[in-house]
Amino acid sequence: MRRRAGPFAHVSFLALWWGQLVSQAGSSTVAVALLWQAARTGREAVTWAGLAMTLPPLTAFVMGAFADRLPRVRLMQGVDLARALVAGAAALPAVHRRLGMADLVLAVAAIGLGGAVFAPAEAALLPSVVAPEERTAAYGWNLVGSQLAALAGLPLGGMLVAAGGVSLPLVADALSFALSAGSLSLVRPGENRRADGGSPIEAGGRAPWRAVVALLLADRPLAVMLALGAGTNLLFAPMAVGVAVLAHALALGPRTYALLETAWAGGAILGGAVAARVARRWGERAAVGPIAAAGGTILFLAAVVGGPVAAAAGLFLGAGANAVSNAVWFAWGQRRIPDGVRATAIGMALSLLGGMVPVGVGLYGLVAQRWPPGTALALAGISLAFAGAAVAVGKGPVGRLLAPTLEGPAGTEARAAEGREVGG
Numbered sequence: 001m002r003r004r005a006g007p008f009a010h011v012s013f014l015a016l017w018w019g020q021l022v023s024q025a026g027s028s029t030v031a032v033a034l035l036w037q038a039a040r041t042g043r044e045a046v047t048w049a050g051l052a053m054t055l056p057p058l059t060a061f062v063m064g065a066f067a068d069r070l071p072r073v074r075l076m077q078g079v080d081l082a083r084a085l086v087a088g089a090a091a092l093p094a095v096h097r098r099l100g101m102a103d104l105v106l107a108v109a110a111i112g113l114g115g116a117v118f119a120p121a122e123a124a125l126l127p128s129v130v131a132p133e134e135r136t137a138a139y140g141w142n143l144v145g146s147q148l149a150a151l152a153g154l155p156l157g158g159m160l161v162a163a164g165g166v167s168l169p170l171v172a173d174a175l176s177f178a179l180s181a182g183s184l185s186l187v188r189p190g191e192n193r194r195a196d197g198g199s200p201i202e203a204g205g206r207a208p209w210r211a212v213v214a215l216l217l218a219d220r221p222l223a224v225m226l227a228l229g230a231g232t233n234l235l236f237a238p239m240a241v242g243v244a245v246l247a248h249a250l251a252l253g254p255r256t257y258a259l260l261e262t263a264w265a266g267g268a269i270l271g272g273a274v275a276a277r278v279a280r281r282w283g284e285r286a287a288v289g290p291i292a293a294a295g296g297t298i299l300f301l302a303a304v305v306g307g308p309v310a311a312a313a314g315l316f317l318g319a320g321a322n323a324v325s326n327a328v329w330f331a332w333g334q335r336r337i338p339d340g341v342r343a344t345a346i347g348m349a350l351s352l353l354g355g356m357v358p359v360g361v362g363l364y365g366l367v368a369q370r371w372p373p374g375t376a377l378a379l380a381g382i383s384l385a386f387a388g389a390a391v392a393v394g395k396g397p398v399g400r401l402l403a404p405t406l407e408g409p410a411g412t413e414a415r416a417a418e419g420r421e422v423g424g
Contacts, residue, residue: 064347242376
């Protein structure tokens with residue numbers, strides 16, 4: 001039996017993955033600097049800092065269309081170089097302690113807007129740099145890279161702020177974007193050149209976003225998947241602040257709180273790394289259905305049991321199950337979207353799913369004082385378990401639509417051959 005090479009056997013994927021690992025780590029260092037500077041200024045500054053960090057990615061709804069009209073690799077390089085210039089320009093006055101909070105917020109907002117262009121372009125480019133049967137593994141390893149970047153960037157940002165204030169994180173961020181732009185020069189899309197953007201196809205002469213809306217109206221499983229993801233994200237959103245609330249309620253120290261966050265990141269890393277293997281062995285439906293349902297149930301039980309040990313175990317296993325199902329969802333959705341409108345579709349999805357985060361956090365914040373401290377974990381577990389059960393059972397409108405389209409292990413090679421025929 002021939003051993004699978006995996007996505008890292010492709011130089012293009014390796015360059016894309018490594019460049020994003022570095023640039024995301026750099027962005028994490030700036031996030032630490034921004035929040036540290038904001039906390040010194042006051043609560044109003046913290047609000048503005050949060051908006052600067054969370055609102056720009058929501059513009060991916062509009063920005064993703066650029067990646068369908070322009071060559072994606074060159075567009076991504078241009079965005080990275082622009083972000084490097086912005087971070088470097090902000091670092092110069094920071095060296096002389098002349099960088100105000102407003103300047104830092106504007107710089108982070110500008111970098112975030114660049115990310116709203118970059119993220120859809122990268123996701124749309126991904127299928128063209130690996131073999132069709134390796135796309136689930138490629139997205140799984142992308143999840144691994146983002147979690148590794150966060151784990152490395154956050155403590156590094158704290159050390160850099162302690163050593164030289166906000167200037168050093170900004171310099172590190174500028175260097176990370178420059179390295180990412182350099183790594184993109186090694187990326188070569190596959191045989192299907194349309195996957196690199198520049199000429200929207202199968203859009204019938206319509207604007208890309210109109211073509212995506214028409215696609216969603218015609219493809220009910222894709223529309224159901226997006227709606228299910230939005231609902232899950234809404235209930236998952238309180239996790240962003242809920243872990244901190246739980247740690248405070250349990251009177252945990254900062255080190256134990258950090259361990260809870262690390263447990264979530266560690267589970268996501270493990271889940272992303274094994275997602276493709278699980279899908280090949282058990283099938284896509286099992287990876288999305290029973291695994292998600294089991295992970296959500298464990299997360300819910302951890303909230304009910306309470307205590308730091310149960311919370312850490314639930315976070316680790318829940319994050320792993322979530323990462324496995326997300327990787328399969330992404331690869332499945334990519335197969336249903338034409339190359340010419342792929343970045344637009346992904347950008348619209350990112351805005352919708354990301355838009356659920358501030359809504360969910362806001363709703364949770366209104367009633368957090370009255371709810372038990374483990375409520376955020378319980379909500380996340382319920383949403384993940386419900387989504388997984390809907391697919392696993394195969395009954396009801398969600399199951400009838402999605403279950404037949406998710407393939408078992410025997411369909412993997414046929415899907416790979418189909419992907420090669422269309423230049424995937």
